[in-house]
Amino acid sequence: MSLTYRDAGVNVARAEDALSRVKDRIARTRRPEVIGDVGQFGGLFASPGADKILVATTDGVGTKLELARLLDRHEVVGADVVHHCVNDALAMGAEPLFFLDYFATSQIDPGVFSRVVGAMADACARSGTALLGGETAEMPGMYAPDTYDLAGFLVGVVDREKILGPQRVREGDALVGIPSTGLHTNGYSLAREICARRAMHERSASLLDVLLASREELGGGTLGASLLAVHRSYLEEFRALRGAAEIHSIAHLTGGGWEGNLPRALPAGMAVRIERESWEVPALFTLLAKLGDLEEVEQFDTWNMGIGLVVAIAAESLDAALAAVPGGVALGEVVPHSAGRRVVFG
Amino acid sequence: MSLTYRDAGVNVARAEDALSRVKDRIARTRRPEVIGDVGQFGGLFASPGADKILVATTDGVGTKLELARLLDRHEVVGADVVHHCVNDALAMGAEPLFFLDYFATSQIDPGVFSRVVGAMADACARSGTALLGGETAEMPGMYAPDTYDLAGFLVGVVDREKILGPQRVREGDALVGIPSTGLHTNGYSLAREICARRAMHERSASLLDVLLASREELGGGTLGASLLAVHRSYLEEFRALRGAAEIHSIAHLTGGGWEGNLPRALPAGMAVRIERESWEVPALFTLLAKLGDLEEVEQFDTWNMGIGLVVAIAAESLDAALAAVPGGVALGEVVPHSAGRRVVFG
Numbered sequence: 001m002s003l004t005y006r007d008a009g010v011n012v013a014r015a016e017d018a019l020s021r022v023k024d025r026i027a028r029t030r031r032p033e034v035i036g037d038v039g040q041f042g043g044l045f046a047s048p049g050a051d052k053i054l055v056a057t058t059d060g061v062g063t064k065l066e067l068a069r070l071l072d073r074h075e076v077v078g079a080d081v082v083h084h085c086v087n088d089a090l091a092m093g094a095e096p097l098f099f100l101d102y103f104a105t106s107q108i109d110p111g112v113f114s115r116v117v118g119a120m121a122d123a124c125a126r127s128g129t130a131l132l133g134g135e136t137a138e139m140p141g142m143y144a145p146d147t148y149d150l151a152g153f154l155v156g157v158v159d160r161e162k163i164l165g166p167q168r169v170r171e172g173d174a175l176v177g178i179p180s181t182g183l184h185t186n187g188y189s190l191a192r193e194i195c196a197r198r199a200m201h202e203r204s205a206s207l208l209d210v211l212l213a214s215r216e217e218l219g220g221g222t223l224g225a226s227l228l229a230v231h232r233s234y235l236e237e238f239r240a241l242r243g244a245a246e247i248h249s250i251a252h253l254t255g256g257g258w259e260g261n262l263p264r265a266l267p268a269g270m271a272v273r274i275e276r277e278s279w280e281v282p283a284l285f286t287l288l289a290k291l292g293d294l295e296e297v298e299q300f301d302t303w304n305m306g307i308g309l310v311v312a313i314a315a316e317s318l319d320a321a322l323a324a325v326p327g328g329v330a331l332g333e334v335v336p337h338s339a340g341r342r343v344v345f346g
Numbered sequence: 347m348s349l350t351y352r353d354a355g356v357n358v359a360r361a362e363d364a365l366s367r368v369k370d371r372i373a374r375t376r377r378p379e380v381i382g383d384v385g386q387f388g389g390l391f392a393s394p395g396a397d398k399i400l401v402a403t404t405d406g407v408g409t410k411l412e413l414a415r416l417l418d419r420h421e422v423v424g425a426d427v428v429h430h431c432v433n434d435a436l437a438m439g440a441e442p443l444f445f446l447d448y449f450a451t452s453q454i455d456p457g458v459f460s461r462v463v464g465a466m467a468d469a470c471a472r473s474g475t476a477l478l479g480g481e482t483a484e485m486p487g488m489y490a491p492d493t494y495d496l497a498g499f500l501v502g503v504v505d506r507e508k509i510l511g512p513q514r515v516r517e518g519d520a521l522v523g524i525p526s527t528g529l530h531t532n533g534y535s536l537a538r539e540i541c542a543r544r545a546m547h548e549r550s551a552s553l554l555d556v557l558l559a560s561r562e563e564l565g566g567g568t569l570g571a572s573l574l575a576v577h578r579s580y581l582e583e584f585r586a587l588r589g590a591a592e593i594h595s596i597a598h599l600t601g602g603g604w605e606g607n608l609p610r611a612l613p614a615g616m617a618v619r620i621e622r623e624s625w626e627v628p629a630l631f632t633l634l635a636k637l638g639d640l641e642e643v644e645q646f647d648t649w650n651m652g653i654g655l656v657v658a659i660a661a662e663s664l665d666a667a668l669a670a671v672p673g674g675v676a677l678g679e680v681v682p683h684s685a686g687r688r689v690v691f692g
Contacts, residue, residue, distance in 0.1 A: 003638040005648045008539035041437035042401040049396035055388040058446045091387035100404045102497040137406045151448040153499035193354035292349040302351045
């Protein structure tokens with residue numbers, strides 16, 4: 001009998017079926033700059049003008065994917081990957097323009113695919129971002145059954161004179177923190193390891209038991225639900241802050257936590273002093289830290305600890321900034337850096 | 347003992363070490379439009395003017411990754427992913443501007459990473475494309491040991507009045523084919539399945555034996571070497587053709603082969619008639635087809651069969667086009683479509 005591509009595990013028709021299920025939701029992300037239809041070799045988007053700067057970001061979701069699969073919450077990671085990219089772009093001062101995704105799996109499950117990409121399209125629509133294209137890769141044997149990987153690419157735009165960054169930051173700048181919704185999309189390997197060890201520790205408990213147990217510390221909620229909160233988009237808060245305060249730079253607290261990200265928003269020779277009491281670390285983090293017997297420095301070097309975005313602003317803008325962003329926290333200030341760590345907790 | 351992120355399998359320092367090994371090669375891809383340094387939350391690139399159109403593409407390498415790993419040829423896939431994106435962009439008429447990559451694995455091997463991303467940077471430099479950013483994801487347990495996935499994202503630019511596409515194509519347009527270097531980056535699951543079945547068939551032969559056997563049909567070469575030829579970039583040929591002929595549309599023959607891609611370059615109601623004798627199908631394809639006992643339609647629906655790019659041009663440009671692109675082939679012409687397949691071999 002002769003062999004076919006389908007025999008080898010690749011079914012082009014199945015991929016097309018999967019895509020057709022989310023066509024309408026993708027169409028709703030269309031912006032006036034988009035030219036032509038989906039299905040071309042490249043997506044077309046009218047350029048914003050030579051006085052503008054394009055900002056390009058790429059992000060994944062990490063092993064939060066494993067939890068989403070285990071708990072059947074595929075929509076979460078679809079929204080996550082868009083919001084992660086949007087937040088990285090706004091950290092440079094940019095508004096999002098368009099997004100492309102990469103979805104890779106061993107064998108496409110059209111149901112799962114449409115839940116992921118549908119949620120991705122909805123997140124794009126909410127943030128005014130055109131979902132301009134994507135690649136759906138069916139790679140037999142590359143991924144374990146039912147698993148998939150996901151990456152996003154986003155291009156945004158900022159006026160040249162409005163690019164945010166370390167070069168704007170001055171000693172004495174105030175730091176405004178905006179709460180996170182949980183781990184966002186970073187530090188899940190550590191969180192999962194903690195849960196897995198807990199399961200081993202408690203005789204006859206499975207990872208699922210640990211994730212689904214009602215926890216007093218979480219107000220009766222579960223670790224699973226808390227860990228699968230959507231990585232929030234800070235686009236509205238960014239716009240409100242931009243209108244109210246003089247923003248200098250923004251750190252999006254992702255992989256590497258505080259010490260891994262705050263220095264990216266600081267010039268050489270500067271550090272930050274953070275008032276550790278200015279916000280309450282959410283119960284999810286303290287519970288995970290307790291279960292894993294984690295040292296505090298390890299927690300802050302891995303997780304956002306309840307603050308997803310840190311915005312450095314002119315000190316005189318602080319009151320206006322806090323008024324513009326409900327939930328915003330006065331975290332501390334920019335100080336000279338002498339030696340050692342650049343995030344100092346006081 | 348308290349747990350750390352490193353215990354959970356994620357080593358941020360290892361990722362940074364891996365990146366530092368290719369920093370210089372990435373720096374050589376810099377273009378005048380690039381603003382600031384690597385390591386920001388987003389890459390900055392001065393926008394082309396408002397009269398220009400951005401073209402965005404995203405691609406992976408598929409299970410060619412498995413062969414590259416098996417035969418220790420990681421440089422190949424790094425160049426592949428760039429060239430795949432460049433070719434998709436030029437199919438819209440665009441020149442490349444910048445590229446970002448996504449590299450995902452369970453545990454980063456700095457040696458492998460630097461070979462892949464180094465080759466990627468070199469391919470970017472050769473095509474004048476800035477390597478503007480990337481995401482390196484370490485996801486313990488997500489990937490089998492030593493495996494990784496790779497995706498690329500490219501933004502190019504084209505003048506609004508020079509966008510190529512189906513809308514330009516007319517009945518009687520000539521089709522110029524440009525040779526491929528092999529399977530490029532598509533149809534590897536089928537090729538691998540053929541080799542795997544062959545290994546099962548030949549007693550005591552492994553997949554590696556099949557890949558490394560000298561083949562008379564390949565002039566003494568091996569399937570492994572032929573399958574790991576780099577997906578060629580058609581950028582130079584595109585530029586030469588653009589200068590010599592009136593290009594209407596371009597089909598990049600990737601996943602789905604001829605019938606899966608040529609219609610993307612055709613308006614409704616049009617088809618192509620291809621002279622099957624106008625080029626010789628390379629030995630790699632005929633050998634694989636023989637080993638797998640593949641029907642011809644299956645071959646053409648999966649692989650490029652020796653032609654990687656098909657360019658539809660004004661018929662009167664044909665001689666000039668063939669003179670401009672050494673190795674170019676007069677494949678056939680655009681004809682009205684009645685029913686059924688849109689690629690008809692005559």
